Amino acid sequence: VEWTPDAGWHAARIEPYAPLSIDPAAAVLHYAQEIFEGMKAYRHPDGSVWSFRPEANAARMARSAERLALPVLPEDEFVEYVDALVRADERWVPTSEGANEKSLYLRPFMFASETFLGVRPSQHVTFMVIASPVGSYFKGGVKPVTIWLTEQYSRAGRGGMGAAKTGGNYAASLVAQQEASAHGCDQVVFLDSTEQKYVEELGGMNLYFVHADGRIVTPATGTILEGITRASIITLAEKMGYTVEERKFSIDEWKDGVASGEITEIFACGTAAVVTPVGELRWDGGSLPSAPVGEVAMELRKQLVDIQYGRADDGHGWMHKIC
Numbered sequence: 001v002e003w004t005p006d007a008g009w010h011a012a013r014i015e016p017y018a019p020l021s022i023d024p025a026a027a028v029l030h031y032a033q034e035i036f037e038g039m040k041a042y043r044h045p046d047g048s049v050w051s052f053r054p055e056a057n058a059a060r061m062a063r064s065a066e067r068l069a070l071p072v073l074p075e076d077e078f079v080e081y082v083d084a085l086v087r088a089d090e091r092w093v094p095t096s097e098g099a100n101e102k103s104l105y106l107r108p109f110m111f112a113s114e115t116f117l118g119v120r121p122s123q124h125v126t127f128m129v130i131a132s133p134v135g136s137y138f139k140g141g142v143k144p145v146t147i148w149l150t151e152q153y154s155r156a157g158r159g160g161m162g163a164a165k166t167g168g169n170y171a172a173s174l175v176a177q178q179e180a181s182a183h184g185c186d187q188v189v190f191l192d193s194t195e196q197k198y199v200e201e202l203g204g205m206n207l208y209f210v211h212a213d214g215r216i217v218t219p220a221t222g223t224i225l226e227g228i229t230r231a232s233i234i235t236l237a238e239k240m241g242y243t244v245e246e247r248k249f250s251i252d253e254w255k256d257g258v259a260s261g262e263i264t265e266i267f268a269c270g271t272a273a274v275v276t277p278v279g280e281l282r283w284d285g286g287s288l289p290s291a292p293v294g295e296v297a298m299e300l301r302k303q304l305v306d307i308q309y310g311r312a313d314d315g316h317g318w319m320h321k322i323c
């Protein structure tokens, strides 16, 4: 789908997957004016195909678009285009097989396609959706992810793009992820850039800290990417009787809480992994063992996956039928 100031969104079409031909002077290649979403389609036991809260992805993309000076694609059009691609060949949507869940990963994205070497919002924008079948994030069962605390790099600053799903944020995170891998860790955790004190999120997942007294704390929004899974987990956890606090959460609270036993469990969530327990935390010169228990994470994971794959009632109006 194309956008120009005069015509608005137009020229919607489905084409066979193929390389794009793009002008070397296309604005996106120079100024990274682009945004994207990540979501999935699931096949239910009766053969029907569904997506999970697509309007939430549409709303997040609209917020990202505003931050990146891109045009907003209306929610109903976003959902219509994603649905149309899935319907075009729904045989792509795999069947889930017990614990080894399979789904169709959907990647809607929007980029500045005007041929213009100047720093101003592009007057030609392209929105596309591509898809790919994916298996479980965890081969051989869910296992805790080890975390590297980066003290050198931050992901987002006040007034920056942290809340937008834009490639630049991920480009900035690559070197930190490299640092994490070099230290034998699966994921990197970022702190706030102002005080280097408050926990924000992992490279691609949001965090939760379960306390012995039944509180679950998740870092406040503003500079983090507000996950769709994050919001869903908050709803499910509250329904289970937990009190969820969205607030600033310092790295010292993490370290002290695990050491004192006040934090009984830490987990992370995102579309790809759904929910995963968080294991050991490492940093330059130290480490902290994981909080021991994993029951809350695994229960929330089960509830969410059962809804997504149609094995449990969706009492929240989250599932959207595609075909």
Ligand code: PMP
Binding pocket: 038, 201, 202, 203, 204, 205, 206, 225, 226, 227, 228, 229, 230, 269, 270, 271, 272
């Ligand atoms: N934070 C970041 C930086 C991410 O890339 C993602 C994945 N989109 C998330 C959090 C989790 O978001 P969601 O639950 O919508 O996948």
